[in-house]
Amino acid sequence: MEIPKQYDPKEAEQHHYERWERNGYFAPEINKDPGAPVFTIVIPPPNVTGSLHMGHALQHTLMDVMTRHKRMCGYRTLWLPGMDHAGISTQLMVSRALKKEGKTRHDLGREKFVERVWQWKRESGGQITVQMRRVGDSVDWSREKFTMDEDLSRVVREVFVRFYEEGLIYRGNRIVNWCPQDQTVLSDLEVEKLPQAGKLYYLQYPIKNSDGRVTVATTRPETMLGDTAVAVNPTDDRFRELVGQTIMLPLTGREIPIIADEYVDPEFGTGAVKITPAHDPNDYEMGLRHNLPQVIVIDSHAKMTADAGADFLGMDRYKAREKVVDDFAALGLLDKVVDYDFSISKCERCKTVIEPLISTQWFMKMDPLRDLALDLMSREDKPKFVPETPYKKVYTDWLENLRDWTISRQLWWGHQIPAWYTPGGDVIVARSEEEARIKAGTSELTQDPDVLDTWFSSALWPFSTLGWPADTDDLRTFYPTSVLVTARDIIFLWVSRMVMMGMKFMGKEPFADVFITGTILDAQGQRMSKTKMNGVDPIDVFDKFGVDATRLTLAQVGSTDTRWNEKQVESYRNFANKIWNAARFCLLNSEGAEVKPEILEQSTALHDRWIVSRLNKTARDLNAAINAYEFHGAVQTLYHFFWDDFCDWYIELAKADVTAEQPSDVRTEARTRLLTVLEQALRLLHPFMPYITEELWQRLPGDKRLHQAYQGAEPTVMLAAYPEGASSLIDEAAESEMQAIIELISRVRNIRSEMNIKPGERIPIVVAAPDENLRKVFSTAREQISRLVRASEVAVAERLEAPKASARAVLSGGAELAVPLEGLIDFEQERRRLQREQEKLQAEAAKLEAQLSNPNFVSRAPVERVNEVRERIAAIAQQSSQLQQTVENLQ
RNA sequence: AGGCACGUACGUCAAUGGUAGACGGCUUCCCUUACAAGGAAGAGGUUGGGGGUUCGAAUCCCUCCGUGCCUACCA
Numbered sequence: 001m002e003i004p005k006q007y008d009p010k011e012a013e014q015h016h017y018e019r020w021e022r023n024g025y026f027a028p029e030i031n032k033d034p035g036a037p038v039f040t041i042v043i044p045p046p047n048v049t050g051s052l053h054m055g056h057a058l059q060h061t062l063m064d065v066m067t068r069h070k071r072m073c074g075y076r077t078l079w080l081p082g083m084d085h086a087g088i089s090t091q092l093m094v095s096r097a098l099k100k101e102g103k104t105r106h107d108l109g110r111e112k113f114v115e116r117v118w119q120w121k122r123e124s125g126g127q128i129t130v131q132m133r134r135v136g137d138s139v140d141w142s143r144e145k146f147t148m149d150e151d152l153s154r155v156v157r158e159v160f161v162r163f164y165e166e167g168l169i170y171r172g173n174r175i176v177n178w179c180p181q182d183q184t185v186l187s188d189l190e191v192e193k194l195p196q197a198g199k200l201y202y203l204q205y206p207i208k209n210s211d212g213r214v215t216v217a218t219t220r221p222e223t224m225l226g227d228t229a230v231a232v233n234p235t236d237d238r239f240r241e242l243v244g245q246t247i248m249l250p251l252t253g254r255e256i257p258i259i260a261d262e263y264v265d266p267e268f269g270t271g272a273v274k275i276t277p278a279h280d281p282n283d284y285e286m287g288l289r290h291n292l293p294q295v296i297v298i299d300s301h302a303k304m305t306a307d308a309g310a311d312f313l314g315m316d317r318y319k320a321r322e323k324v325v326d327d328f329a330a331l332g333l334l335d336k337v338v339d340y341d342f343s344i345s346k347c348e349r350c351k352t353v354i355e356p357l358i359s360t361q362w363f364m365k366m367d368p369l370r371d372l373a374l375d376l377m378s379r380e381d382k383p384k385f386v387p388e389t390p391y392k393k394v395y396t397d398w399l400e401n402l403r404d405w406t407i408s409r410q411l412w413w414g415h416q417i418p419a420w421y422t423p424g425g426d427v428i429v430a431r432s433e434e435e436a437r438i439k440a441g442t443s444e445l446t447q448d449p450d451v452l453d454t455w456f457s458s459a460l461w462p463f464s465t466l467g468w469p470a471d472t473d474d475l476r477t478f479y480p481t482s483v484l485v486t487a488r489d490i491i492f493l494w495v496s497r498m499v500m501m502g503m504k505f506m507g508k509e510p511f512a513d514v515f516i517t518g519t520i521l522d523a524q525g526q527r528m529s530k531t532k533m534n535g536v537d538p539i540d541v542f543d544k545f546g547v548d549a550t551r552l553t554l555a556q557v558g559s560t561d562t563r564w565n566e567k568q569v570e571s572y573r574n575f576a577n578k579i580w581n582a583a584r585f586c587l588l589n590s591e592g593a594e595v596k597p598e599i600l601e602q603s604t605a606l607h608d609r610w611i612v613s614r615l616n617k618t619a620r621d622l623n624a625a626i627n628a629y630e631f632h633g634a635v636q637t638l639y640h641f642f643w644d645d646f647c648d649w650y651i652e653l654a655k656a657d658v659t660a661e662q663p664s665d666v667r668t669e670a671r672t673r674l675l676t677v678l679e680q681a682l683r684l685l686h687p688f689m690p691y692i693t694e695e696l697w698q699r700l701p702g703d704k705r706l707h708q709a710y711q712g713a714e715p716t717v718m719l720a721a722y723p724e725g726a727s728s729l730i731d732e733a734a735e736s737e738m739q740a741i742i743e744l745i746s747r748v749r750n751i752r753s754e755m756n757i758k759p760g761e762r763i764p765i766v767v768a769a770p771d772e773n774l775r776k777v778f779s780t781a782r783e784q785i786s787r788l789v790r791a792s793e794v795a796v797a798e799r800l801e802a803p804k805a806s807a808r809a810v811l812s813g814g815a816e817l818a819v820p821l822e823g824l825i826d827f828e829q830e831r832r833r834l835q836r837e838q839e840k841l842q843a844e845a846a847k848l849e850a851q852l853s854n855p856n857f858v859s860r861a862p863v864e865r866v867n868e869v870r871e872r873i874a875a876i877a878q879q880s881s882q883l884q885q886t887v888e889n890l891q
Numbered sequence: 892a893g894g895c896a897c898g899u900a901c902g903u904c905a906a907u908g909g910u911a912g913a914c915g916g917c918u919u920c921c922c923u924u925a926c927a928a929g930g931a932a933g934a935g936g937u938u939g940g941g942g943g944u945u946c947g948a949a950u951c952c953c954u955c956c957g958u959g960c961c962u963a964c965c966a
Contacts, residue, residue: 005926193963200966218966231966265965273966282964342965390895394961397894401962488960525959556904556914561959565903567915574928575914585925632905636913651925659924746932753932759921790923844910851909857946865909865947872910 003587007580009546009573012695017133025718027140028477031076033709039070040481041079042462043139044494045147047086048121049093052131054520054528054564055487057538060135061554062517062631063485067138068687069626070482072722074709078478079138080465082145083126087414087454088182088190088349094120094413110412110449117413131539136547136690138718143474145465147457148415155464156457157418157431159505164419164429168365169407171419171427175277175284176359176406177345180302181352184410185361187453188403189493191354193343202270202335203328205230208246208255214239215335217269219342220279221328222320224249225308226297227256229275231286234260236271251327252309259290278358294358302355317355362408362417362450370402372503373496383484383499384513386629387559391491391516398492407453414451421446459497462510469505479506483513491516515629518560525563536564548689549573555688556635575639576692579685582647583696586671586678589658593671594702595679600729603673606741606781607653609734611677614645620725622684638688642681649742650677653784675700680723693717737777740813741785744778747809748789751819754833755807755826762792763824768800769815778815808834808886810879816886827890834887838880845876 024030028038041063046056063079071077094117095105105113132139145152163169177186201221204213214230230247232239243260263286264273277287278294287294297308304312304320312320328334345354376382377396385391408417420428420436423444430436437443457464466475480502486495495514502510520536522528528535541550549572603609618641625634651658657670679700686693697704697717710719748765757763765785769775775796778785782794802808802818805825809817848869851857858866 003925006928007926216966220966263964268965275966280964280966282966285964343963390961394895398962519960521959560904561897563903565915568903570928571914574926577928578926581926581929583925588925636905640913647926648930655925749931750933753920756920759923759931847910851947854946860946861909868909 003584005581005584007546007577007692009548009576009691010543012691013134013542013547016691016694017136020138020716020718021133021141023714023716024142025713025716026079026138027142028076028078030713030719031071031074031709032711033074033076036074036076036709038477038482039067039075039077040478041067041483041485042465042481043079043081044484044486044490045082045084045145045458045461046128047089048083048125048146049086049089051127052135052538054536054538055517056128056131057135057550058517058520058554058557059485059487060132060137061551062515062558064135064137064551064690065555065631065687066483066485066626068690068718069623069722071138071718072683072686072707072720073623074707074721076477076709078140078143080143080145080478081129081132081137081139081141082461082465083128083147084454084458085146085148085414087409087411087451088184090117090121090125091411091413092182092349105412113412134539134542134547136551138690143465147454147461151467152457152460152464153415154431155460155468156415156452158469159460159501160418160452161429161431162505163364168368169362169429170365171360171362173358173360174363174406175281175356176361177354178300178357178359179347179350179352180300180355181350182347182411183300185359185406185408186347186354187406187455189455190348191345192348194346195341196344197339197341198344200269200338200340201325202337203250203274204333204335205247205249205274206333207242207258208248210245212242213333214242214247214258214272215270216272216274218274219340220321221324222304222317223276223279223297224274224324225252225304225312225320226276226278226295227274228277228287228292228295229256229290230258231261231264231273231275232258232271233264233266234262236264236266238266238271250331250333251311251324254295259292261286261289279356281356284356284358296358298355298357300355300357300359361406362419362448362452364405364407366402366404366500369500369504370399373499374399376499376503376509380509382509383495383511386513386515391488391514394488395491395496399496405453407456408448408450409453410449411451414454415457417448417450417452419448421448455493455497458494459501460505462498462502463506479510480508481511483515484511485515485517487519488516513629516559518557518562520554520557521561521563523563523565528564541566541569545569545573546576546691548692549576551690552635552639552688556632558629558631560632575643576689578643578647579689579692580696582642582651583678583682583699585651586674587699590671590675590701592663592668593675595675595700595704596672596702597676597705599669599672599676600680606734606737606777607650607784608673609731610738611645611650612729613731613734614641614650615677615680615723616725616727616729618645618725619680619684619723620727620730623722623724626687635688638685642685646677646681649738650674652788653781656783656787672702675702679704682717683720683723686717686720687722690718737774740774740777740811740815741781743811744815744817745785745788747811747817748785748791748819751807751809751817752789755819755821755824755829757821757824759790762790764793764795764820765789765791766795766797766800766802766806766818766820767811767815768797768818769813770798771813771815774813774815804889809837810882810886812875814878814882816882831887831890834883834890838883838887841876841880841883845873845880848873848876 067077067079177191179186198219200217202215202217204215206213227249242258245258247256249256275283275286277284277292278296295307297305298317299305302317304315306313422440428436428440430439436445462481463479466479468475498510522534549569552572553569600612603612621637622634654670654674657666660667682693682697694717706719707721713719767778778796786794800816803820805822806818806820807830852869
């Protein structure tokens with residue numbers, strides 16, 4: 001059999017996925033057990049414009065680990081994939097392409113433009129679906145969805161109509177976040193606040209019929225053209241006289257009142273605030289309270305309007321700012337300008353500074369929906385956030401302060417709002433234009449040009465993808481889903497809204513658990529971002545180290561923020577190679593043997609009982625860890641079981657039997673056992689490392705059974721049963737006996753190393769144990785011990801009888817070790833070595849003694865704890881005295 | 892401005908209030924017939940500082956220092 005010495009990930013990654021997909025392994029229908037429990041994940045739909053980044057790679061790895069694990073456990077498993085139409089991003093991308101042709105979307109017109117976007121989607125969208133296949137995502141492609149699919153669009157209209165009829169969706173004229181670049185309104189969540197070094201301008205406003213002036217401070221002088229009041233705090237004595245008086249607003253010729261409002265902070269600035277209801281959210285609110293007019297001086301392109309005055313008409317907002325300041329200076333009304341740092345609102349997508357504008361938009365009333373989500377949390381503690389802190393609180397706090405959601409967007413790419421207007425201006429909301437015509441009694445209707453916020457359709461994702469509002473099999477089977485895996489930054493944007501919509505339309509939470517992943521930071525601890533160019537492309541990492549190694553690295557990240565460290569991936573690449581070579585050894589020595597599950601229950605030799613015990617304990621721990629979302633622990637458990645227990649000890653202990661030149665029952669049985677343990681180990685590894693495990697599993701000869709739910713399927717490790725960890729096969733006696741052998745071997749190796757004994761040199765060893773069983777353990781393993789420590793002879797006795805010129809060690813259970821080193825030993829060095837050990841023991845003993853001499857410890861600590869300490873002290877005392885004896889016996 | 896996290900070995904991270912660990916790196920030795928992407932051995936920590944609760948603290952509380960994140964209407 002030809003097996004290369006090094007594992008080539010690309011080779012394995014090439015073939016298996018295609019076969020898994022073609023054979024329908026990813027679809028829940030592969031499971032033939034009608035009573036199977038169900039496990040469902042709906043994917044957080046990536047943007048159709050997106051490509052795989054580290055965050056995706058992390059989330060997808062975790063989702064795939066869970067899905068593959070549950071599938072192997074016999075669950076009817078659905079991981080449903082799909083993509084989001086990503087309104088703004090996609091429209092921007094296509095607009096940019098048009099720009100290269102010297103065109104704008106307006107040149108094409110709406111219909112042609114949207115067709116163009118669809119064309120783009122068909123040709124270049126969904127790059128990420130190719131990359132998901134590379135990651136190994138075991139998603140059911142036959143159920144793939146796109147938020148703009150006709151069926152999902154129908155769901156959007158249905159929901160919109162129901163909400164409207166209930167009065168939860170309404171149209172209103174309000175101040176909103178406006179992006180002058182993208183020409184659309186944005187929700188609060190799509191706006192990011194960035195700190196900015198700016199200036200605070202102190203402007204003086206003359207008071208009518210007086211020589212007095214009021215000074216106001218502002219960061220945006222240009223908005224003064226739209227001021228309709230100056231406000232002061234009603235309790236502010238400095239301005240008491242002024243309230244009710246009138247200001248002659250410079251540059252405009254308008255007269256505006258001085259009003260009193262609690263909102264004004266007397267401590268800030270001058271204590272007097274200019275009020276621009278049309279261009280500031282707070283001023284807007286105050287304007288409503290005081291019935292102030294709204295003078296619009298900035299338009300949707302952030303240019304000054306006619307109402308700003310003839311001198312300003314058409315001027316850019318920043319040019320206007322300069323001019324206002326210059327004009328005030330010229331009039332002698334500019335008090336001062338000071339440096340001032342504040343936060344500025346920018347469009348999350350294009351980073352343009354947001355302009356608050358008054359505009360007619362569609363809104364969703366959130367209070368009743370919010371209550372559904374909060375009730376669910378307080379009554380049933382759902383969804384369960386992992387980790388619970390801080391996310392449960394973050395989620396509920398946000399819900400408690402929820403405000404209405406602006407759901408319309410001035411875009412062309414998206415779900416067009418199902419509202420039509422009659423010539424008379426009546427609003428007709430309907431599921432279709434036909435329905436609208438019937439409702440309106442006329443066919444002269446104009447549809448609202450706006451589309452819905454992308455997150456509107458995303459909020460419906462857990463049930464829209466399963467066929468709602470029809471009562472489909474899928475909906476009944478897979479809703480509510482099991483777990484949602486996502487990054488923390490969309491808890492508000494998406495998670496909370498899914499919960500509200502799920503409760504509203506399904507009456508049940510959309511998912512039981514929410515697992516929030518950590519963030520992968522760059523080596524400096526900064527967030528990876530396109531603009532900073534500090535991102536690491538997962539595909540590059542796959543190419544360099546292999547998908548499986550990358551998955552293992554990501555899986556152990558779990559919910560911790562972690563700096564990216566390529567060394568970590570490299571070490572898991574080495575682990576993959578270790579797996580490869582362990583399997584290579586098993587296969588190169590497999591003649592006459594094959595996988596045979598029953599053999600593990602018939603082990604008699606210590607090392608065999610031991611590895612079977614370790615295997616089952618590992619399986620038990622792994623299942624627990626995965627079910628508890630403890631991926632870091634799961635990866636560690638796997639790594640150490642495979643490398644330490646299986647490779648370093650078991651293969652070495654079994655090697656003599658396995659590699660025997662002459663065929664024999666012993667050899668066949670050893671080989672069979674080795675292959676069988678390996679086969680189960682591969683199953684344990686599979687959810688984390690799907691490619692290498694499948695590649696090797698396929699090569700194993702013998703009885704590789706699938707889980708009973710998948711009988712009849714083409715063999716694949718994907719559908720083999722995940723070992724549960726049989727408690728009947730966990731053998732504590734074997735583990736502790738084996739521990740004694742491991743200790744013995746380690747101590748001999750230690751002595752060899754410290755005494756500078758050449759690796760090739762064979763030396764005799766003497767081991768003594770007063771306990772008969774322990775002696776038996778050592779005698780039985782004599783051959784193996786001899787092999788692993790390169791001993792010429794292993795003598796086992798009840799009492800230690802060895803030449804004085806020996807290196808010695810005291811082992812657990814009263815056992816002692818001597819390595820006769822006539823002519824090799826340096827007594828002074830040996831004495832120092834033993835004394836160092838003695839010191840270690842004494843240090844530990846001193847600590848424990850101190851504990852025990854504290855009467856409070858003895859009286860208040862649990863009895864078992866106190867006994868533990870006593871036993872440990874006794875053990876140390878014995879070892880210590882043996883050690884002392886040894887030192888005294890030296891020369 | 893408030894709120895919430897975090898600070899453990901040289902690096903990245905673990906550790907139900909009960910003897911602080913792993914991986915990488917480092918030192919020494921070894922191309923031993925699965926694997927040098929390997930094997931063997933070893934060094935390295937008063938868990939950011941200080942105080943408190945407790946029989947016992949990396950873990951709980953307070954405080955200081957440092958670092959992140961989120962929320963927010965300070966013109």
